[in-house]
Amino acid sequence: MITIKDIEKSFGDSKVLKGISTVFETGKTNLIIGQSGSGKTVLLKSLLGIHTPDKGTISFDGRIYSELSDDDRRELRTEIGMVFQGSALFDSMTVEENIGFPLKMFTNKSDAEISERVNFVINRVQLINANQKKPSEISGGMQKRVAIARAIVNNPKYLFCDEPNSGLDPKTAIVIDNLIQEITAEYNITTVINTHDMNSVMEIGERIIFLKEGVLAWEGTKKDIFKTDNEAIVDFVYSSELFKKIRKAQNKGE
Amino acid sequence: MMLLRYLSQIGKYFLMIKEVFKKPTKWSAMRVLIFKEIDDLIIGSLGIVAFISFFVGGVVSIQTALNLTNPLIPKYLIGFATRQSVILEFAPTFISIIMAGKMGSFITSSIGSMRVTEQIDALEVMGVNSLNYLVFPKLIALLLYPFVIGISMFLGILGGWMAGVYGGFTSSDEFIQGLQTEFIPFHIAYAFIKTIIFALLLATIPSFHGYYMKGGALEVGKASTVAFVWTSVAIILTNYILTQLLLSK
Numbered sequence: 001m002i003t004i005k006d007i008e009k010s011f012g013d014s015k016v017l018k019g020i021s022t023v024f025e026t027g028k029t030n031l032i033i034g035q036s037g038s039g040k041t042v043l044l045k046s047l048l049g050i051h052t053p054d055k056g057t058i059s060f061d062g063r064i065y066s067e068l069s070d071d072d073r074r075e076l077r078t079e080i081g082m083v084f085q086g087s088a089l090f091d092s093m094t095v096e097e098n099i100g101f102p103l104k105m106f107t108n109k110s111d112a113e114i115s116e117r118v119n120f121v122i123n124r125v126q127l128i129n130a131n132q133k134k135p136s137e138i139s140g141g142m143q144k145r146v147a148i149a150r151a152i153v154n155n156p157k158y159l160f161c162d163e164p165n166s167g168l169d170p171k172t173a174i175v176i177d178n179l180i181q182e183i184t185a186e187y188n189i190t191t192v193i194n195t196h197d198m199n200s201v202m203e204i205g206e207r208i209i210f211l212k213e214g215v216l217a218w219e220g221t222k223k224d225i226f227k228t229d230n231e232a233i234v235d236f237v238y239s240s241e242l243f244k245k246i247r248k249a250q251n252k253g254e
Numbered sequence: 255m256m257l258l259r260y261l262s263q264i265g266k267y268f269l270m271i272k273e274v275f276k277k278p279t280k281w282s283a284m285r286v287l288i289f290k291e292i293d294d295l296i297i298g299s300l301g302i303v304a305f306i307s308f309f310v311g312g313v314v315s316i317q318t319a320l321n322l323t324n325p326l327i328p329k330y331l332i333g334f335a336t337r338q339s340v341i342l343e344f345a346p347t348f349i350s351i352i353m354a355g356k357m358g359s360f361i362t363s364s365i366g367s368m369r370v371t372e373q374i375d376a377l378e379v380m381g382v383n384s385l386n387y388l389v390f391p392k393l394i395a396l397l398l399y400p401f402v403i404g405i406s407m408f409l410g411i412l413g414g415w416m417a418g419v420y421g422g423f424t425s426s427d428e429f430i431q432g433l434q435t436e437f438i439p440f441h442i443a444y445a446f447i448k449t450i451i452f453a454l455l456l457a458t459i460p461s462f463h464g465y466y467m468k469g470g471a472l473e474v475g476k477a478s479t480v481a482f483v484w485t486s487v488a489i490i491l492t493n494y495i496l497t498q499l500l501l502s503k
Contacts, residue, residue, distance in 0.1 A: 048379050074277075077381030088372035092290075102380055104283055160379075 001026045002047065002158065002190055007056035009042055015040045017053070018214040027188045029204045031180050031195055034211035035236065043211065044162055044194045048082065049073065078106045081151030081189075083161040083180075087143040089135040095146050096122075096131045102154040107166065121149040125179060141172040145179070152183055159184065161193040165200055177203045198237060201225070210236065226251065267462050274390050274458075277383040286392060291395035295357050299402060302356060303349055307340075307406040310348070311413030314339045314373075319423035329424045333432020336414035338441075345406040346445045347493050350452040354485035358460035361392060362481040365464030367476035374465070385465065399453035400446050407445070430465040444500045451496065452489050459485040 003022040009017040016039045024030040032040050045051040047058060049065060058065045060076060083179060087097050100118045101108055102122040109117070122131065125145040128137050135146065140195055144164060161180060165173035181204040195201070201208060204224035210233045218233040225237055226247060238244045278284070300471040317337040365388055368374050411433065418424045424432075463481035467473055 050378065052376065072383045080379060082376065082379045084372045084376060086371055088376040090373055090376075091367070091371075092423065105280055105380065105382060 001061055002192065003057075003059045004043075004047070005059070006057065006058045007043070007046060007053045009046060009051060009053050011040075013182060016214050017046070019056070020211070020214075020216045021056075022209050022216060022219060023205055024190050024192050027185060028191070029184050030190070030192045030207045030209070031201060031205050032192065032209055032211065033196060033201060033236070034217075035196070037041040038211040039214040040194045040196075040211055041162065044160060044192065047082070047192060048160060049077070064220075078154065079100075079157040079158035081154070081159045083144070083151050083159070083164050085163040085166050087135070087140075087147040089134060089143060089146055089150070094132050094134060095127065095138065098135065098146055098154050099149045099152065099153050106154060115198045117153060118149075121153050124183070125149045126151075128142065130212045141169075141176065144168065144172075144176050148176070148179060148183070152187065152189075155187065156189060159189045161191070161195075163197075164193060165193055165197045170199060173197065174203060180204065181206075196238040198243060201237065212236075262296065266466070267458070270385060270389075270462055270465065271458060273383070273385040274385070277386060278400070279387050279390070283387075287369065287387070287391035288394050291391040292398060294360065295392065295395050296398045296402060299353060299356060300405065302352070303402055304353060304404050304409050307345065307349065307409040308413035310344060311336060311340055311410030312417030314410075315342070315414035315418040315429075316421060316423065319418060319421075329428045330432035330435060332415070332418050332424045334435050335427035335432075336411060336418070336429075337433045337437075340410035341346045341407055341441055341445050345410055346404050347489065349403060349406050349414075350449070350456065350489050351446065353402075353456055354460075354484045354489060355482050357456055358481050358485045359478040360462040362478040363462035363474050365461055366467045366477050367471075369465065369467055370470055370474060374396070387410050388465070389458065389461045391462060393454065396453040396457045397450075399456070400449045403445070444496075447500065448493060448496050450494055455485060455488045455492065459488055 005021050007017050007020045008015070020039075020043065032043060034040050041049060046053050052066075060079075063072070063076065065073065069114075089095075090101065093101065096115075096118055099121060100188065103114045103117060107114075125148050127142060127145050127149065127180060130142055130146070138146070140202045145253070148164075151161075159180070164176055168176060177200050180191060180193065181184040183189065193200070193204075202222055202225075205225070208215055208218075208220060208222065208225070209216055212232050218230045220228065225233065228234065234247075238247050279287075299342060315332055315336045319329075320334045322329070364375075368388070374384045374388075376385055415426070415429050418429050419426045460478075460481040463477045463484070464474075467477040
C-alpha cells in the first residue's frame with residue numbers, strides 16, 4: 001500500500017501539485033487520470049523518487065520515503081517495477097537480456113536461474129519467438145510486454161505504469177491492460193497507472209483518482225463513475241459523444 | 255551572465271565526475287560493459303587512426319623534404335622533423351581532436367538517445383547509478399587510449415619513412431639517422447602524459463553533454479556538435495598548459 005499525504009510540488013512560480021492525499025491499495029490497479037498538465041506525471045515521478053515533493057510524505061507500506069537513508073531508498077527501489085510510456089527498453093540488449101537486467105544487477109542468481117526466471121515471465125506475458133530479438137525488431141505491443149516482463153521479473157511490490165497504452169491500437173491496448181490487471185492480482189502488487197485512456201479506465205479502473213489542476217478532484221471506482229454527479233469527472237470522462245451515450249444508457253438501465 | 259552559466263556548467267561537470275565513482279555497479283555487469291566500450295571506442299577507432307596517421311606522417315615527411323632547399327641542410331632532418339612532429343603533436347593532440355569527433359559524437363549520441371528514450375530514467379528507477387553505469391566503463395576503456403596513440407606514432411613515422419624513401423626524397427639510412435638524432439626519451443613520456451589527460455576529457459565531456467541533454471532527436475545531434483566543440487577546446491587548452499608545464503625550462 002502506498003499512502004501519500006498532503007503532497008505539494010512547484011516548479012518556479014507554477015504550483016503543479018496542491019496538497020494531494022490518497023491511498024493506493026495493494027492488489028488493485030490504481031489509476032491516476034486527468035487532463036494533460038493536471039499533474040499526473042509529476043505525481044508519478046514523485047512516487048518514483050525522480051521528483052522530491054516540496055511538502056508532504058509518501059509512505060511505502062509504512063516506510064516514509066523522505067525519511068529513508070540512501071541505502072534504504074536503494075533497497076526500496078529494487079522493490080519497484082516501472083513500465084515507461086515509450087517502454088524504455090535498452091537498445092543494445094536483446095529481449096532476454098532486457099528482462100534479465102534487474103536480476104543481473106540486484107540478485108546473486110546464477111545464469112541458469114536467471115534464464116529460468118526470464119523464460120517464466122516471458123511465458124507469463126506471452127512473448128513468442130522474441131527472446132533473441134532487439135527492441136527495434138519487435139512491435140510496439142511486444143515492446144510493452146517486454147517492459148512489463150522486465151518490471152515484474154524481480155517480484156516487485158510496487159508496479160508503476162506511465163501511459164502503458166500510448167501508441168497501441170485499441171485491441172492491443174486492452175490486452176496490455178488486462179495483463180497488468182492479472183499480474184497485479186496474481187502477485188498482490190500495488191499497481192499505479194498513469195493514463196488518460198478512457199478505455200483503460202473502464203476496463204481496469206479498480207480504483208481511480210482524478211486530478212484537476214493539481215488538486216485531487218475525485219476518487220472512486222469505475223462503477224462509481226457512472227453514478228457520480230461530480231462535474232469535473234463527468235466533464236472529463238464523458239467529453240466524447242460515445243461515452244455520453246454509454247452513461248445515459250447505463251443510468252437508464254439502473 | 256554568460257560567464258556564470260559557463261561556471262555553473264563547469265561545476266556541474268565536476269559534480270558529475272564525483273557521481274561517476276559513487277555507488278559502483280556490480281562487477282560482473284561492469285566487466286561486460288568495459289569490454290563493450292573497449293570494442294566500441296578503442297578497437298573501433300584503430301582503422302581511422304591507422305589510416306590518418308600513416309598518410310599524415312607521409313605528408314609531414316614530403317613537406318619537410320620539399321622545404322629543405324638549401325643543400326647545406328642535411329637530409330636526415332626529414333626523419334628528425336617527422337619524428338618530432340608525430341610524437342610531440344600529431345599523434346597525441348591531432349588524433350585526440352579527431353577522436354573528439356569520432357568517439358565524442360558516438361558517446362554523446364548514445365547517452366543522449368538513452369536520455370530521450372527514458373532509458374536513463376529506467377536505470378535510475380531500478381536503483382542503478384546511471385552515471386557509474388554509463389560513464390565509468392568509458393573511462394576505464396579509454397585507459398587503453400595511449401595504445402592507440404602509440405600505434406599512431408609508429409604508423410606516422412612509418413608513413414614518413416615510406417614517403418621519404420620511396421618518394422626519392424631521402425635514403426632509408428638518412429631517415430633513420432634523423433629519427434635517432436637528439437632523441438629525448440622524456441618527449442615520449444610527455445606525449446603519453448598528454449594522452450592520458452586527453453583520454454579523460456574524451457570520456458567525460460561528451461558523456462556530460464549526452465547525459466544532461468534535454469529535448470528530442472534533434473537535440474541529440476546538437477548536443478553531439480556542442481560536445482565536439484567543447485572537447486576540442488578543452489584538449490587544445492590542456493595541451494597548451496601541459497606543454498608549458500612539462501617542456502618549458
